[in-house]
Amino acid sequence: MARTTTPLTNTQVKQSKPTDKRQKLSDGGGLQLWISPNGSKSWMLDYIHPITKKRLSMSFGIYPAVSLADARKKRAEAKELIANGIDPKEHREDQSRLQELTNSHTLQTVASDWFEIKKSKVAETTSKSLWRNFDKHLFPKLGHRPIDKFNPKRSSALKLSFDIGI
Known part of the structure; x- marks a missing residue:
């Protein structure tokens, strides 16, 4: 049975302090806040690749530039892509390549x-x-x-x- 995780709150995210090792605060659904020893906080999503079934991680950005609500929205979008058999990391790279081509x-x-x-x-x-x-x-x-x-x-x-x- 899957472990239930209590969702993070804005206060928990804001008040979390770095330690000598990297910390992971879980929000549920694969979304985590990684706190590195230098104090940076980044949003990561752990997911299983829809085709190869390997565990992968992808970054959503650095806190506070990406808020808790924004990270949850990005998680929902990524989960929707996974449900449709699309790797969200590859999808994001394809979109950025297309944008770069358009801008060139x-x-x-x-x-x-x-x-x-x-x-x-x-x-x-x-x-x-x-x-x-x-x-x-x-x-x-x-x-x-x-x-x-x-x-x-x-x-x-x-x-x-x-x-x-x-």
Whole structure:
């Protein structure tokens, strides 16, 4: 029979002190607060991998940046993923890779790729002028934004570039 654990309270979490060894305070459902000897407190989830059936741990962050309530929400989300046969740690890594990929496709990188093709089809002075205008007017304000965040109907800078045939 599974051992019942009394859930942690905010007061217990706040008042817990470090010792010479790492402590684990359990909240139940695999959620633990690890208190290291240097005084840092981190939220960890112990779970069983849905496919390999190995015991794993994943971090939810450092207390107080991640509160007890936030850690419980993250535990519930992770348990839901496990119930659907998805490893929550791999899911989080996949999401961060996808976000990184999305953020790497900025207006400036896409415009640079486009310009490499375009500059061979126009005169050198035209290409220099075009890139200088991009550098001066477009990239300072919009160059860092992911390309999928643009809606050409609302973005006057993009509309202008489409109207003048660039």
